[in-house]
Amino acid sequence: MERQTVSATFPSAAASVAxxxxxxxxxLADWDMDEAADDAVLATxxxxxxxVTYAGTSFEVSCxxxxxxxxxxxxxxHPTRTIAMPGxxxxxxxxxxxxxxxxxxxxxxxxxxxKGVWFRLSQPGSNSNGTAPDAGxxxxxxxxxxxxxxxxxxxxxxxxEAAVGASARRLAPGGVRQAxxxxxxxxxxxxxxxxxxxxxxxxxxxxxxxxxxxTHDHRTDGEIPASADRxxxxxxxxxxxxDAVATVRGVLDAEGAAVxxxxxxxxxxxxxxxxxxxxxxxxxxxVAALSPDAVNGxxxxxxxxxxxxxxxxxxGSLAAAPIEAQGRLTGLIIAVAADPDHFAEADAAxxxxxxxxxxxxxxxxxxxxxxRSWRGWLSFxxxxxxxxxxxxxxxxxxxxxxxxxxxxxxxxxxxxxxxEGEEARLAYVWHAxxxxxxxxxxxxxxxAPAQPMDTPGxxxxxxxxxxxxxxAAGATARDQAYAFPLIARxxxxxxxVIGRPPGDRFPRSAVELAEELSRRAAxxxxxxxxxxxxxxxxxxxxxxxxxxxxxxxxxxxxxVVYEPAGEGSEVGGDFYDVFECAAPEPARGPAPLxxxxxxxxxxxxxxxxxGDVCGTGPQAAAVTGLARHALRxxxxxxxxxxxxxxxxxxxxxxxxxxxxxxxxxHGEITPRPRRDGVKIRLTSAGHPPPLILDPDGTVRDVASxxxxxxxxxxxxxxxxxxxxxxxxxxxxxTDGVTERRSGARLLGDGHGLEQLLSGCTxxxxxxxxxxxxxxxxxxxxxxxxxxxxLIVLRAS
Numbered sequence: 001m002e003r004q005t006v007s008a009t010f011p012s013a014a015a016s017v018a019x020x021x022x023x024x025x026x027x028l029a030d031w032d033m034d035e036a037a038d039d040a041v042l043a044t045x046x047x048x049x050x051x052v053t054y055a056g057t058s059f060e061v062s063c064x065x066x067x068x069x070x071x072x073x074x075x076x077x078h079p080t081r082t083i084a085m086p087g088x089x090x091x092x093x094x095x096x097x098x099x100x101x102x103x104x105x106x107x108x109x110x111x112x113x114x115k116g117v118w119f120r121l122s123q124p125g126s127n128s129n130g131t132a133p134d135a136g137x138x139x140x141x142x143x144x145x146x147x148x149x150x151x152x153x154x155x156x157x158x159x160x161e162a163a164v165g166a167s168a169r170r171l172a173p174g175g176v177r178q179a180x181x182x183x184x185x186x187x188x189x190x191x192x193x194x195x196x197x198x199x200x201x202x203x204x205x206x207x208x209x210x211x212x213x214x215t216h217d218h219r220t221d222g223e224i225p226a227s228a229d230r231x232x233x234x235x236x237x238x239x240x241x242x243d244a245v246a247t248v249r250g251v252l253d254a255e256g257a258a259v260x261x262x263x264x265x266x267x268x269x270x271x272x273x274x275x276x277x278x279x280x281x282x283x284x285x286x287v288a289a290l291s292p293d294a295v296n297g298x299x300x301x302x303x304x305x306x307x308x309x310x311x312x313x314x315x316g317s318l319a320a321a322p323i324e325a326q327g328r329l330t331g332l333i334i335a336v337a338a339d340p341d342h343f344a345e346a347d348a349a350x351x352x353x354x355x356x357x358x359x360x361x362x363x364x365x366x367x368x369x370x371x372r373s374w375r376g377w378l379s380f381x382x383x384x385x386x387x388x389x390x391x392x393x394x395x396x397x398x399x400x401x402x403x404x405x406x407x408x409x410x411x412x413x414x415x416x417x418x419x420e421g422e423e424a425r426l427a428y429v430w431h432a433x434x435x436x437x438x439x440x441x442x443x444x445x446x447x448a449p450a451q452p453m454d455t456p457g458x459x460x461x462x463x464x465x466x467x468x469x470x471x472a473a474g475a476t477a478r479d480q481a482y483a484f485p486l487i488a489r490x491x492x493x494x495x496x497v498i499g500r501p502p503g504d505r506f507p508r509s510a511v512e513l514a515e516e517l518s519r520r521a522a523x524x525x526x527x528x529x530x531x532x533x534x535x536x537x538x539x540x541x542x543x544x545x546x547x548x549x550x551x552x553x554x555x556x557x558x559x560v561v562y563e564p565a566g567e568g569s570e571v572g573g574d575f576y577d578v579f580e581c582a583a584p585e586p587a588r589g590p591a592p593l594x595x596x597x598x599x600x601x602x603x604x605x606x607x608x609x610x611g612d613v614c615g616t617g618p619q620a621a622a623v624t625g626l627a628r629h630a631l632r633x634x635x636x637x638x639x640x641x642x643x644x645x646x647x648x649x650x651x652x653x654x655x656x657x658x659x660x661x662x663x664x665x666h667g668e669i670t671p672r673p674r675r676d677g678v679k680i681r682l683t684s685a686g687h688p689p690p691l692i693l694d695p696d697g698t699v700r701d702v703a704s705x706x707x708x709x710x711x712x713x714x715x716x717x718x719x720x721x722x723x724x725x726x727x728x729x730x731x732x733x734t735d736g737v738t739e740r741r742s743g744a745r746l747l748g749d750g751h752g753l754e755q756l757l758s759g760c761t762x763x764x765x766x767x768x769x770x771x772x773x774x775x776x777x778x779x780x781x782x783x784x785x786x787x788x789x790l791i792v793l794r795a796s
Contacts, residue, residue: 003064003065003066003067004031004064004065004066005062005063005064005065006027006062006063007060007061007062007063008020008023008060008061009058009059009060009061010023010048010058010059010060010061011058012051012052012055012056012057012058012059013052014052016048016052016059017045017048017049017052018242020044020045020048020059020061020074021041021044021045021048023061024037024040024041024044024061024063024072025037025040025041027063028040028063028070031065031070033065033070033123035123036070036121036122036123039102039103039121040063040070040072040121042102042243042247043072043099043102043103043119044061044072044074045243046099047074047099047117047119048061048074050074050117051074051076054078055076055077055078055115056078057076057077057078058076058077059074059075059076059077060074060075060076061073061074061075062075068122068123069104069120069121069122069123070120070121070122070123071118071119071120071121072118072119072121073116073117073118073119074116074117074118075114075115075116075117076114076115076116077113077114077115078114078115099117099119102119102121103119103120103121104120104121104122105119105120106118106119106120241259241271241272241358241362242272244257244259244272244333244354244355244358245257245258245259245272245273245274245333246274247354248333248334248335248351248354249274249275249335251350251351251354252319252335252343252347252350252351254275254319254335254336254337254342254343255275255336255337255338256273256274256275256276256313256315256335256336256337257273257274257275257333257334257335257336258270258271258272258273258274258276258313258333258334258336259271259272259273259323259331259332259333259334260282260285260309260331260332260333260334261330261331262287262329262330262331263507263508264508265286265508266286266287266288267282267284267285267286267287267508268282268285268286268287268331268332269282269505269507270282271331275336276313276314276336277314280312280313280314281312281505282312283312285308285309285312287329289308289309290309290332291307294320294322294329294332297322297324297329298322298352299319299320299321299322299348299349299351299352299355300319300320300321300348301317301318301319301320301343301344301345301347301348302317302318302320303316303317303340303341303342309332309334310336313334313336314336315336315337315338316337316338316339316340316342317336317337317339317340317341317342317343318334318335318336318337318343319334319335319343319347319348319351320332320333320334320335320348320351321333321348321351321352321354321355322355323355323358323359323362324355324359325359325360325362325363326363330359330362330363331362333351333354333355333358334351335347335351373509377509377513380408380513381513381516381517381520384404384517384520385520387400387404388400388401388520388521388523388524389524391524391528392527392528392531392532393528393532394525394528394529394532395427395428396528397521397524397525397528398415398417398427398428398494398525399415399428399430401413401415401428401496401517401521401524401525402414402415402428402429402430402496403430404517405430405496405498405514405517406430406431406432407432409498409510409513409514409517410498410499410500410506410510410514411431411432411499411500411501411504412429412430412431412432412440412498412499413429413430413496413497413498413499414426414428414429414440414441414444414496414497415427415428415429415494415495415496415497416494416495416496416497417493417494418486418492418493418494418495420491424494424495426441426444426445427494429441429444481497481498481499482497482498482499482506482511482514483495483496483497484496484497484498484514484515484518485518485522486518486521486522486525486526487519487522488522488523488525488526489526493522493525493526493529494522494525496514496517496518496521498514538618542621544625545575545621545624545625545628546562547576547577547578547579547628550578551578551579551580551606553578553606553669553671553678554671554675555671555672555675555677555678555726555795555796556669556671556678556724556793556794556795556796557764557765557766557792557793557794557795557796558578558608558765558791558792558793559764559765559766559768559769559791559792559794560576560578560769560789560790560791560792561769561770561772561773561788561789561790562574562575562576562788562789563736563773563784563787563788563789564787565736565783565784565785565786565787565788573612573613573614573615573620573621573623573624573660573787574610574611574612574613574624574734574736574786574787574788574789575609575610575611575613575624575627575628575789576608576609576610576611576789576790576791577607577608577609577610577628577631577632578606578607578608578791579606579607579608579632579635580604580605580606580607581605581606581607581635581636581638581668604671605668605669605670606668606669607631607635607641607666607667607668607669608666608667608669608732608791608793609627609628609631609664609665609666609667610664610665610687610732610733610734610789610790610791611624611627611662611663611664611665611666611687611734612662612663612664612687612734612735612736612787612789613627613660613661613662614660614661614662615660619660620660623652623655623660623662626651626652626655627648627652627662627664630644630647630648630651631644631648631666634647634648640719641666641667641668641681641682641683641717641719642683642716642717642718642719644666645664645666645683645685645709645717646715646716646717648662648664648709649685649709649710649712649713649715650713652709652710653710653713660710661686661708661709661710661711662685662708662709662710663685663686663687663688663708663709663734663735664683664684664685664686664687664708664709665682665683665684665685665687665688665690665703665732666682666683666685667680667681667682667683667719668680668681668682669793672723676725676726677723677724677725677726677728677795678724678793678795679721679722679723679724680721680722680723680724680730680793681719681720681721681722682702682703682719682720682722683703683706683717683718683719683720684703684704684705684706684720685706685707685708685709685717686705686706686707686708686709687708687734688733688734688735688737688738689701689702689703689705690702690703690722690730690731690732691730691731691753691754691757692722692724692728692729692730692731693728693729693731693757693758693760693761693768694727694728695727695728695761695762696761697758697759697761698758699754699755699757699758702720702722702730703720703722704720706718724793724795725795726795726796727794727795728794728795729757729760729765729768729792729793729794730792730793730794731757731768731772731790731791731792732790732791732792732793733753733772733789733790734787734788734789734790735786736776736784736786736787736788736789737753737772737776737788737790738753739786740776740779740780740784740786740788741779741780742779742780742781743780747775747776747779756771756772756775757772759771760772764794765792765793765794766792768792768794769790769792772790772792773788773790776788
């Protein structure tokens with residue numbers, strides 16, 4: 001008894017299916033079984049595809065020759081599943097109908113950790129005894145027959161079909177997966193520790209012999225587009241299309257073959273091809289251009305040069321058949337030749353049988369991949385929305401839009417910014433090849449149209465640009481870029497332009513997704529634009545409330561620190577000011593409300609102020625501006641410090657409900673003779689008392705407390721005099737320093753500020769200010785929620 005066995009193991013990868021086909025063809029050629037090779041290769045391709053797609057493990061292909069019969073088994077490492085009773089259903093997987101029609105017998109076996117699907121073919125022209133086959137039962141038809149050395153057929157074809165009914169004949173292209181699980185099978189029992197059969201059945205008729213086919217991959221040149229054609233990237237669908245194209249080309253002796261797929265809008269796109277020109281373009285070929293036979297599901301042949309499909313494929317003649325699923329046209333499978341009348345009606349019937357075989361399998365792959373594709377699109381849109389909502393910077397938003405588009409939807413993207421009454425301006429450019437982005441920007445500046453389109457659609461601005469611009473952008477005269485206006489609040493604020501290089505067509509889904517993204521981008525850009533405008537206006541107003549600078553005072557070092565609370569704020573409720581005035585103050589007596597006349601040749605004087613308006617933000621900043629400007633105006637009117645506070649108190653009370661409470665420390669600085677320090681007359685209106693640091697490290701507070709401003713109408717303020725000798729430091733702070741919080745503890749608790757200042761002995765005014773500022777920042781883990789201001793005066 002002649003018996004030969006050859007096996008090979010392949011990894012779980014799409015390319016392994018083609019390798020498995022080549023392996024089986026090579027083995028059968030060595031055994032002089034070339035006439036059976038086509039059927040064996042086709043069946044092996046189906047089983048290997050199932051192993052890669054559903055099992056997801058490496059798989060072994062073994063070929064056995066015994067007494068003129070060929071048995072091929074594809075075994076994977078899918079875990080063994082329990083077989084239940086009774087009946088058999090199949091709702092997923094694919095390949096069983098083809099194997100049932102090709103093979104004399106086939107089945108599924110389990111032996112512990114592995115699962116194998118096998119089929120048996122007889123050498124054409126002989127049976128297992130080497131004689132012509134008869135109509136009687138063959139090996140594997142009777143219960144109890146030994147199919148191989150390990151597996152017993154327990155059901156004949158008749159009993160299986162009786163058990164499962166018509167579903168056995170119409171096993172959907174999902175049968176292998178169900179067979180892997182084999183949840184229900186009648187009349188099968190498992191022996192302890194031994195292999196057992198899943199099922200076995202007689203072939204339901206042999207397919208017509210096919211000519212030898214090329215076992216090399218026949219993939220579409222270039223990237224398969226998204227949408228309907230994107231679904232073919234799944235290994236199951238790709239293998240089906242490749243096998244179909246290769247088989248059609250071999251069976252019909254065609255010069256080329258192709259599978260065209262229908263998109264949602266009725267356009268036909270190229271799914272897979274073999275023997276066709278590399279730069280083939282279908283243009284705007286749609287289902288509406290098909291012949292009545294195609295629409296009615298009838299295969300046809302044509303030698304009419306006016307046939308739109310023949311013209312698109314550059315064919316002299318063709319044989320074609322529609323691919324249908326659930327009564328819907330999903331595509332066409334076509335064989336082409338250069339000479340007319342190359343195909344006969346019989347060729348149409350043969351290509352029709354191939355289309356019937358792949359129709360349901362293609363539809364199942366299409367639906368599954370479309371679902372995954374749309375889930376991916378939804379995830380992309382959600383992620384893009386989150387990213388766009390995360391920034392309020394206009395330039396950053398435009399850059400983010402371009403980087404979201406590239407390379408997911410396009411090879412390059414340009415964002416134009418439109419300002420009312422002006423031409424569109426190129427704001428941002430991004431290219432999948434980062435080294436080309438700057439060059440592309442420079443060249444697109446020359447090619448940009450004055451007014452990009454206001455509605456989504458092809459943008460032809462690049463087609464009229466210089467050749468170097470088209471080359472840099474990856475566009476040619478026959479290619480299209482797409483423009484999408486950015487519309488917000490009923491007006492156009494910009495345009496997004498996307499493009500791809502020659503031969504890389506925009507799928508419908510990519511265009512639709514870019515259009516959806518442009519709507520979201522328009523809102524994000526508009527929000528960022530409004531925020532930027534408001535921030536710029538607010539910053540300009542806030543900067544006007546800050547003092548222009550700190551003057552130089554002879555014999556005195558001055559340092560200031562100012563930190564407003566709140567993001568984007570330049571000024572808040574705290575404020576400071578140091579400025580020069582020339583009004584001498586009377587030495588004693590009540591402060592008159594009439595201006596004092598300065599004596600001739602009076603010495604220069606300076607004023608300083610540090611205050612805290614109740615609250616933070618724009619409302620507090622409004623009172624800050626009122627107070628700071630009033631201080632300067634009243635000082636210029638030669639009013640004394642108490643008079644200034646009295647008049648400012650009246651101004652705040654006059655604001656009514658808009659007025660806010662204000663604490664203020666205001667003083668006047670007069671240099672002492674012979675640069676022996678300075679004399680300071682100051683008034684503390686409800687403000688934290690200033691502290692003096694002596695050279696020996698002693699710290700004491702000065703100035704008596706007086707009522708804050710904005711509460712009482714009739715208040716008489718007075719001044720306290722401080723002599724600041726060389727080496728002494730005067731520290732004035734707002735409550736943002738003393739009330740800096742860390743949990744339940746404040747910085748000013750237990751004379752905390754005094755202790756901090758005592759450690760600043762010997763430091764300059766700037767060093768003292770920096771140490772206090774750092775201590776405030778480091779005191780608590782969270783940022784301060786109150787404005788911070790401080791003035792340091794050191795006699796030098």
